Amino acid sequence: MPRQWYNLVADLPHPMLPPLGPDGKPVNPEMLSKVFPMNLIEQEVSSKRWIDIPEEILEILYRWRPTPLKRAVYLEKFLNTPAHIYYKDESVSPAGSHKPNTAVPQAWYNKKFGIKKIVTETGAGQWGSAMAFACNLVGLECKVYMVRISFDQKPFRKTMMQIWGAKCIASPSNETNAGREILKRMPDTPGSLGIAISEAVEEAVMDSTGSSRYALGSVLNHVLLHQTIIGLEAKKQLKLFNEKNPDIVIGCVGGGSNFAGIAFPFVYDKINGSNINIIPVEPKACPSITRGSFAYDFGDTAGMTPLLPMFTLGHNFIPKPIHAGGLRYHGMAPLVSQAVKEGLMEPKAYDQLKCYEAALTWARTEGTICAPETSHAIACVIDEALKAKNEAKEKTILFNYSGHGLLDLKGYENYLSGNLTEYSLPENDLKESLESIKNFPKI
Amino acid sequence: MPRQWYNLVADLPHPMLPPLGPDGKPVNPEMLSKVFPMNLIEQEVSSKRWIDIPEEILEILYRWRPTPLKRAVYLEKFLNTPAHIYYKDESVSPAGSHKPNTAVPQAWYNKKFGIKKIVTETGAGQWGSAMAFACNLVGLECKVYMVRISFDQKPFRKTMMQIWGAKCIASPSNETNAGREILKRMPDTPGSLGIAISEAVEEAVMDSTGSSRYALGSVLNHVLLHQTIIGLEAKKQLKLFNEKNPDIVIGCVGGGSNFAGIAFPFVYDKINGSNINIIPVEPKACPSITRGSFAYDFGDTAGMTPLLPMFTLGHNFIPKPIHAGGLRYHGMAPLVSQAVKEGLMEPKAYDQLKCYEAALTWARTEGTICAPETSHAIACVIDEALKAKNEAKEKTILFNYSGHGLLDLKGYENYLSGNLTEYSLPENDLKESLESIKNFPKI
Numbered sequence A, B: 001m002p003r004q005w006y007n008l009v010a011d012l013p014h015p016m017l018p019p020l021g022p023d024g025k026p027v028n029p030e031m032l033s034k035v036f037p038m039n040l041i042e043q044e045v046s047s048k049r050w051i052d053i054p055e056e057i058l059e060i061l062y063r064w065r066p067t068p069l070k071r072a073v074y075l076e077k078f079l080n081t082p083a084h085i086y087y088k089d090e091s092v093s094p095a096g097s098h099k100p101n102t103a104v105p106q107a108w109y110n111k112k113f114g115i116k117k118i119v120t121e122t123g124a125g126q127w128g129s130a131m132a133f134a135c136n137l138v139g140l141e142c143k144v145y146m147v148r149i150s151f152d153q154k155p156f157r158k159t160m161m162q163i164w165g166a167k168c169i170a171s172p173s174n175e176t177n178a179g180r181e182i183l184k185r186m187p188d189t190p191g192s193l194g195i196a197i198s199e200a201v202e203e204a205v206m207d208s209t210g211s212s213r214y215a216l217g218s219v220l221n222h223v224l225l226h227q228t229i230i231g232l233e234a235k236k237q238l239k240l241f242n243e244k245n246p247d248i249v250i251g252c253v254g255g256g257s258n259f260a261g262i263a264f265p266f267v268y269d270k271i272n273g274s275n276i277n278i279i280p281v282e283p284k285a286c287p288s289i290t291r292g293s294f295a296y297d298f299g300d301t302a303g304m305t306p307l308l309p310m311f312t313l314g315h316n317f318i319p320k321p322i323h324a325g326g327l328r329y330h331g332m333a334p335l336v337s338q339a340v341k342e343g344l345m346e347p348k349a350y351d352q353l354k355c356y357e358a359a360l361t362w363a364r365t366e367g368t369i370c371a372p373e374t375s376h377a378i379a380c381v382i383d384e385a386l387k388a389k390n391e392a393k394e395k396t397i398l399f400n401y402s403g404h405g406l407l408d409l410k411g412y413e414n415y416l417s418g419n420l421t422e423y424s425l426p427e428n429d430l431k432e433s434l435e436s437i438k439n440f441p442k443i
Helices: A038-045 A055-061 A073-079 A100-112 A126-138 A148-153 A155-163 A177-185 A193-206 A221-227 A229-240 A257-271 A334-341 A352-365 A372-390 A409-416 A427-437 B038-045 B055-061 B073-079 B100-112 B126-138 B148-153 B155-163 B177-185 B193-206 B221-227 B229-240 B257-271 B334-341 B352-365 B372-390 B409-416 B427-437
Strands: A004-006 A050-052 A069-071 A084-089 A117-122 A141-147 A167-171 A212-214 A248-252 A277-283 A293-298 A307-312 A348-350 A396-401 B004-006 B050-052 B069-071 B084-089 B117-122 B141-147 B167-171 B212-214 B248-252 B277-283 B293-298 B307-312 B348-350 B396-401
Touching (some): A004 A221, A073 A352, A117 A126, A126 A155, A141 A148, A155 A167, A155 B352, A155 B409, A193 A212, A221 A334, A229 A396, A248 A257, A293 A427, A307 A334, A348 A352, A348 A372, B038 B100, B038 B221, B055 B100, B073 B352, B148 B167, B155 B167, B167 B193, B221 B229, B221 B257, B257 B396, B348 B352, B348 B372
Parallel strands (some): A141 A167, A248 A277, B084 B396, B117 B141, B277 B348
Antiparallel strands (some): A004 A050, A293 A307
């Protein structure tokens, strides 16, 4: 197992642009110290290429890591492709996805810094359950603000968090000023990720003992850093298969963390001259990197975060409620955004119908049921494998099987009963949504 | 991986009693030939000790087997016990439990025999999804009659079956005489396993092309035979850990198949002089082997099967709707029953409250969420590990982690919100239920 994380910041051809504060000036680390513990802020702003993974974190990750690298021989056979398709199976973690790869280090660094309690938010529930899992192992209190509509529709994610000892409440709630304010104005709101972030940050920052902090599950540099263990392991494992370095690396993208995890170690190779096609796959309903602007924008809907340099659809953008809840984010991690901007990646967008079709092909060949998010990667893998067949080339394809779909079967049910339709973000909606950032500092 | 299944029939101190037909005479294999294919009937009545696993079946099982044997070091540490606790993780199969171990061979033998379609029933949905999974891999049509109340309450199990291409309908249905008859009398019935079995058997037997057969997920000899791969693998794996043969082997029991799977290879050792404590654990709400009679009784509620020699609560017994749906069976596999009768096992019964408490301890130490059925094994493991601590003995405990609980979180929710109570089958209810078999042939 790798003993260091890889930090792409060290190798990007151009330096990263800084996040900006409300005054338009670069944010300095101290300004974030009430939100995150200083040891994580140091990682966030680090430009060191390799960062040691503390032994105690490795010991926890050993519980399910290294995750298996598997070859999808049954899918290859079904497609009759000369391509070799490999996937990194991140669904084997107890929380069912790649999320614990960063939840564990985040919990550990908070604990190390003397923090007693982590407050976070969750949309569909993947991140909240991973954080609950991690806090239980490390010995931290954990509170999760869960978007009300998901809280009501997916009671089982809440149950998972409770099993691991976390407190999960519906947002907006009466426990914060932000929540009370919203409830006064819109008592029947289904909530949103933006609102939930506001509540979580407020509770963490307002803790008068100073022993609470906030945690985020994607987008930020240190989160992507922790996920690189996926790609680093995959590299070693491909060698055990006597396989060449991949020609194509694929992952689905919402905030960018699972994709960065598998891709960044190969972006390093690409920067150093390897010929690799690196493909982030996003939904056509929420096409930030294929159709958004590379611009400064808020990371959240409510505008509480610094301005981040990234591909964005505008922070007011509310994606259609597609089933891949983890990909419904208006922006893209600044690190992924800049790598795309520098031509290191070739993003693609897929419609949810095609993705469920791919998920079904996967289940009926490889046998397992993938998360709706993961189905975006699989749809692209199938296209690339068929292209390799047309070109009669023995390409090596690697993708990240980011999570299982056992808590997301509702989406499959809708697909199987013919209730899903194709949908691509209309041009006018995009234009309108981008209006919200027109007065922000330009890149 | 083992290349033969182990058949306990060959080694029982006394020969098995035969199943009896409606006339009170032993059933002969031909009488079952419209229900099961002859190659499986041959296994059902075989007394050969070792039965070869066909190469093609092994190739399918390789997809997820051998399953990991893991040591529960975090639970050991939490309990501060000198015991070594090992578990066989059967939750890693695509269907999430041990059920595919027999679903795959059953589908394969049916296909081999020229059968085109398997009809089966399912209660909570575990068996139905395993059979759907297996039929998809082998290339058979699959139809599952699912007890209506589960069909309505657990739509996601149905979705899983559909993902793997099976047809799943609520029982009672209008598709069989048995179903129509019941619907006429009780249009609002929630259904029962007994009714669903009747419908599935009827559809299989009435197929005028003769190309349909029925399949059962537990109880029968050939089903238990297929599951012995669990214990055979565990034996080899314990050696890789440089661990001695276990002092205690534990599994939960409903029909008996997952327990038999892990236990029978060690029953062989016990018959040959090893000192092993082999413990089947059942719910106090459905205590067939701890409080039932060893007697001839029907395998189903409707009385369509031959009379089987087994521990039973009476075929009319309707267990309280505890969350461990897989353990709600009035009888016990004849092979397990006879082994108990011969003193080779020491059955125990646990209350569901204590089992959920154990499941929570497990989730908060080992990190994973177990099926409600599996929690019965864990509750007993914890008791035995604490006993080893009191005795200051370094005992080796092995148990079967038969499935994950990701599709059964409702039970956890009820437990966490304090809605579950202790319940033990009242003596009068047992007496009344056993009335139904008082005129059957005696053992």
